[in-house]
Amino acid sequence: MSHGSDILLSLFIVFVAAQIGAEIVQRLKLPGVVGEIAAGCVIGPSLLGWVQPAEALDVLAEIGVVLLLFSVGLETRLGEMRRVGPSAFLVGVLGVIIPFVLGSLWAHGSGFDWAKSLFVAAAFVATSAGITARVLQELGALQRQESRVILGAAVIDDILAMLLLGVVTAMQSGETLRMSHLAIVLAEAVGFVLVIGLVGARVMRRSSAWLEAPINPLSPLTIVLALCLGLAFASTQFGLAAIIGAFLAGLIASETDQRDTLEHQTQPLLALMTPFFFVMTGTRIEFSQLANADALLSLALITAIAIVSKLVGGFLGALSLGSRGALIVGVGMIPRGEVGVVVASLGLAAGVFSPRTYALIVAMSLLTAMITPPVLAILLRSKAKNAADPTARHNGPPVD
């Protein structure tokens, strides 16, 4: 009956490491997420080796980030998202083009042929919405216009990154590229987002009574959690990240009358599950591949390219918010996090990347994820000084 005791130990270690890491960095006035990722670096295979990669931990991490984006969706109003549509679109598009161009130039300059360079560049493209969403939520900044632009842009970014990855994978493996196929993939993804956002929201607005119908007293929550899991899965069927579907599920669930209760009830779920996502992100780094001056120099260079390219793309796209707002948006788009890791893994599996390039891209993704939160926190806090009620939700929404 000691069935599963190894995994219980891993759960315990990951969870406790996250709490300790978050507490330490919060005492240093940094966002807690930085401490959770750092905790993952420390307990992961590269340093202490207390936690080894395991499918079950990856699933918990996935559930964690899905719930996180769901709760971010819950705190976001659909109508307000629509209002920032044009800025979000511009940020999404420029935030894909500029990193892709700079990334492929760097890759070609460091010796890859053009087909492989484009593949490498794809790892520079996709923003990890999880990191930024967590910081915005932690600082109680989800109601700001900049936050809405960032979240909307993250959806567009994910659609474009998915298309781009399809294109570069095909080019790299020598397949012929059919524009008609690409157009269908694009139309399906955009259609999915629009149908959920428009029809789904309308359905949810009228379903408040129906959510209370089941005997289970927690049924509004269980029904929207089912919706969250269902849309998370559905979005992967359209080539999008699971978190996009989860975000949409939260967005339309926030149209119901039970919105506040749902927000409230989601907090304990986040407390239990999201640490797995951030800690497991941190465990992926491989210090051994980076332990020489040459690799560190390359890392510094590609991290600089990754940061500057997204920052410029986001800044230019969001200029309508004023230069400070545009800066916040630009910084918010910087983290690559797990998305860069996924592209790097695909590249490694396809034989496009060497283990060293893989380690470089993973490290770049983590570095952007670690650098963004403190900068974003400084920008948001200094801006909050001029706003009304600036610190009300400073440490996240209270529960009870």
Next chain:
Amino acid sequence: MSHGSDILLSLFIVFVAAQIGAEIVQRLKLPGVVGEIAAGCVIGPSLLGWVQPAEALDVLAEIGVVLLLFSVGLETRLGEMRRVGPSAFLVGVLGVIIPFVLGSLWAHGSGFDWAKSLFVAAAFVATSAGITARVLQELGALQRQESRVILGAAVIDDILAMLLLGVVTAMQSGETLRMSHLAIVLAEAVGFVLVIGLVGARVMRRSSAWLEAPINPLSPLTIVLALCLGLAFASTQFGLAAIIGAFLAGLIASETDQRDTLEHQTQPLLALMTPFFFVMTGTRIEFSQLANADALLSLALITAIAIVSKLVGGFLGALSLGSRGALIVGVGMIPRGEVGVVVASLGLAAGVFSPRTYALIVAMSLLTAMITPPVLAILLRSKAKNAADPTARHNGPPVD
């Protein structure tokens, strides 16, 4: 980026099946847990095959039952547990001896040699606290004396079952049995429970301020969740089930000032995670092995033995509660659930059981798990008519 989409689909199916199953049976005035197990039978490999066994699902199930017993512990007062100590001890001991004796007689009668018969009998012994705890919680009956006796007896039952399994495994494989070794194992397990129950409770009673110290506004919850995972792991190191440690964690966490908040915050966690436990329990049944009259007859017989033996053991042990209270305790001890499945799996792996015996024992475990909740509900509801405020928490505690 469609990483992990298969598992997302499984999560969605399991979660939705649980909600539908629970809703249907609750409309038929049965406890929801019956519907969740039945849903597992339907979507499992034996019927629809929509969900296949997967390590990640088992881990979620384990987390689900760990959280369930943690929350049951939270709703239980340690002082009141102590008061029912003697009855619980008697129920635990008789509830192990009688099923073990009857089980080994049946096994020997159906052709096993004595060493193997004792192993088979071990599958009749261990009560699955998860099923009964869920029913008691669902009916708001955790504050009753009978519930406390059942929970206390489940702890004793688990210690004795663990010892017994050690003994029969050794006998079956022909190892020599060292009484000194057994005495140490027993002393360690009892010591673990006593140290946590006494020292842990004292520490927790004084730690309310300390639980609020971290910056994380949910820190009382995250700290006790860490405690829950830690003690769940620790109890497996003493040969006990993870749920025993989780129950103890809840029990001592209920000594803190934050008890009510913690109970409240645990509800959404149960809503998300416990369905995985009950649905996955249901998926383990193998109908194909039971599809003949002979097998069904054997199943009826061993299920009857399993039910009567535990019922009598529990009833005799709890006679001090009066005959009706003793009946409730006896019924509450009946479910074997996942514990019978674990013993059956060990037997299959060790070559002691044929696939047919394995299927029989799994089916018996599930049948006892399905039969108990309705009977327990009838007994508790009819008893509630004579008590004050009988239906206040009929559908579980409200959240918000």
